[in-house]
Amino acid sequence: MTVDEALIDAVAANARITLTEKERIKFLQDFKDILDAFSTIADAPAAENPAIHPEPVRDVVRQDTPTPCLSQDDALRNTQHKKGGYFKGPKVAR
Amino acid sequence: MSVTNSVGDYVAQVRKGGVDILEDCRHALESARRINTRHHFLNTIADERFIAEARSVSDAAKKGRTGRLAGVALSVKDCLCVKDVETTAGSAILRGYHPLFDATAVERAVKEGAMVIGKTAQDEFGFGGFSVNVGKGFERPTNPIDASRSCGGSSGGAAGLTRAATFPHLAIAESTGGSIVCPAAFCGVVGICPTYGRVSRYGLIDYANSLDKIGTMATTVQDAALLLEVISGHDKNDSTSSPRTMEPLDAAASIEGLRVGIIKEAFGQGVDAAVAHAVKEGASQLEASGATLTNVSLPNVAKYGVACYYIIAMCEASTNLAKYCGMRYGAHGALGPQFNDYFSQVRTQHFGDEAKRRLMLGTFARMAGWREAYYVRALKVRAALIEEYQRAFKNVDVLLSPTMPMVAPTFDEIAKLSPLQNYMADILTVGPNLAGLPHASVPVGNVKNLPVGLQLIANHFDEKTLIRAAGGLQ
Numbered sequence: 001m002t003v004d005e006a007l008i009d010a011v012a013a014n015a016r017i018t019l020t021e022k023e024r025i026k027f028l029q030d031f032k033d034i035l036d037a038f039s040t041i042a043d044a045p046a047a048e049n050p051a052i053h054p055e056p057v058r059d060v061v062r063q064d065t066p067t068p069c070l071s072q073d074d075a076l077r078n079t080q081h082k083k084g085g086y087f088k089g090p091k092v093a094r
Numbered sequence: 095m096s097v098t099n100s101v102g103d104y105v106a107q108v109r110k111g112g113v114d115i116l117e118d119c120r121h122a123l124e125s126a127r128r129i130n131t132r133h134h135f136l137n138t139i140a141d142e143r144f145i146a147e148a149r150s151v152s153d154a155a156k157k158g159r160t161g162r163l164a165g166v167a168l169s170v171k172d173c174l175c176v177k178d179v180e181t182t183a184g185s186a187i188l189r190g191y192h193p194l195f196d197a198t199a200v201e202r203a204v205k206e207g208a209m210v211i212g213k214t215a216q217d218e219f220g221f222g223g224f225s226v227n228v229g230k231g232f233e234r235p236t237n238p239i240d241a242s243r244s245c246g247g248s249s250g251g252a253a254g255l256t257r258a259a260t261f262p263h264l265a266i267a268e269s270t271g272g273s274i275v276c277p278a279a280f281c282g283v284v285g286i287c288p289t290y291g292r293v294s295r296y297g298l299i300d301y302a303n304s305l306d307k308i309g310t311m312a313t314t315v316q317d318a319a320l321l322l323e324v325i326s327g328h329d330k331n332d333s334t335s336s337p338r339t340m341e342p343l344d345a346a347a348s349i350e351g352l353r354v355g356i357i358k359e360a361f362g363q364g365v366d367a368a369v370a371h372a373v374k375e376g377a378s379q380l381e382a383s384g385a386t387l388t389n390v391s392l393p394n395v396a397k398y399g400v401a402c403y404y405i406i407a408m409c410e411a412s413t414n415l416a417k418y419c420g421m422r423y424g425a426h427g428a429l430g431p432q433f434n435d436y437f438s439q440v441r442t443q444h445f446g447d448e449a450k451r452r453l454m455l456g457t458f459a460r461m462a463g464w465r466e467a468y469y470v471r472a473l474k475v476r477a478a479l480i481e482e483y484q485r486a487f488k489n490v491d492v493l494l495s496p497t498m499p500m501v502a503p504t505f506d507e508i509a510k511l512s513p514l515q516n517y518m519a520d521i522l523t524v525g526p527n528l529a530g531l532p533h534a535s536v537p538v539g540n541v542k543n544l545p546v547g548l549q550l551i552a553n554h555f556d557e558k559t560l561i562r563a564a565g566g567l568q
Binding site: 034037038041055057074 | 192304305333334394397401402419421422426432438439441442450451454455457461464471472475476478481512517530531
C-alpha cells in the first residue's frame, strides 16, 4: 500500500473534508506513522468470526403499531433552514 | 447549607427533613461558577433547569417523597442529551443544539431526585485522553490539583468537577476506550465503567457504537455505585441494552477469598515506576483484607489492544460523524453551494484537527481494498482478545493494573506527543473497553502530590464483584 497525497485527497473527499496544504502534509505523515503501527494486527491472533459487539446482542424489533412520535414542529426546532414545514437543504443539481 | 458532600449522607439528611434543598442549590451554583472560572469543567451551567428541579425535589421532600438521589447535583458529560440544555459533545458542529428529550440515563437519575447542574467538558466527541482536543471555541479543562496539568479525558470535566465540588455531586460520564477511568485516575476520584449494554445509550451522541458505555464518577465507590444502580437496566429505546438484572452493589462487602489477578504486562516498560509501586501497595491492601493475589499474563491484549481498538473506534466514528452536515441541527452555513460543497464547507469549518484525523483514518480503513485488512481483521482480533480475557477469568475474579502508566502530565508534555504517542497512552485502558468488560479506577495514593489510579476489571455483567473489590481499597 502506498500512502501518498493522492490517497489523502481521496479519503478527504470521501469524508467530505477539505484540507489545507499544511493539513495535507501533516495528515500524510500521521497516516504513515499510524497505519504502520496499526498494521501489526495482521500478525495478531484472530477468531473465525468478527466480534461486531463485545457481547452477543439479540436483535429486538417492536410491534408494528403506531405510537406517539416527534411532531413536525419539534423535528424542525433545531434547524435554521426550513420552508413550508420541511427541512431546506442545499442545491442538489447545479 | 449542609455540612457534607457525601451523597449517601446528604440523601439521608434530606429524608430526615433537615436540609434546605433550595439554599443548597444556590450554594452549589455559586460554587460551580467559581470553580468553572478557574478550571472550565462545565461547557454549560444549566441554571434554570437546576433551580426548577430543586424546587420540584424540595416540594416532593416536604410531602415525604424522596428518591435515592434526592437533592444531589448531577453533572452530565456533554455527549448525553439533556432536554433544552445545549448539548454539543464538545464540538463546534453541534453548537446551538438543544435536545428535545433527556438521555435515558439522565431521565432515570432525575426520576430519583438528582438535579442537572450542567454539561461537562470533554475532548470533541470523546476523541482524546487528555481533554486537550476540545472543539473549536471551547475552553480546555484543567486538573483540579495542578492547573498546569491535564485532568485526563475524554470525560475530563466530569472527573475534575467531581474532585473539586464542594456540594453533594455525582457525574454521569462516558467511556469508549478509557474515558472514565483515565480522568478519574488523574483527578483522584472513583470512576466506574459498566459492562457494554448495562446502561442504555439512548440519547448518547455516539463516538463508536460497539464501544460506547455510560458510567459514573463520585468521590467514593459506594456513591458511584449508587448512581450506576439507578441508571442501569434494559431500555426499549436501545436494542443493545441488556435485559439482565444487576445484583445490588455493595462496596462494604467482605473481600475475603476474592481472587485478584495482577496483569503482568501492565507493570512493564513504559509504566512509571512510582505509579507501579503505588498500585502494588494497593494490591497488598486487598491481600491484607483477605484477597488472594496471583499473576496473570494477557500478552495479546498488551501487544495488539491499542491497534485493534483504534481501528474499530475510528471506523465507527467515521460513519457516526457522517450525519453532521449543517442541515437539521447544530452549526449551519449559508445555503449557497451545491450540496456536496455545502457539507464539506460546514464540516471543514467546524470539526477540530483530531476529529478530522479520526474521520479520515476511519474512512480509509473502511474503503474497498482495505476494509478486510483493517476493519474486519480488527473485529476478528477483538474476538480473540475477548477469549484471552475469558481464559483469565476462569482463575480469577478481578484483574488489576495501574489505570494509567503515568500521573497527570503537564500541557507542555502533552504538546510534544505525536498523535500515535497520544493513542499509546491508552494502552492499559483499551483492553477492557474493547472487550466490553466492567472496570473501575480507584485512587491509591499519590506520586509527587498527584493522584494514582488503580484499575480493576471484572467479567461481563459482574459489577457486583467489581464494586466489592473496589470497596476493598477504600
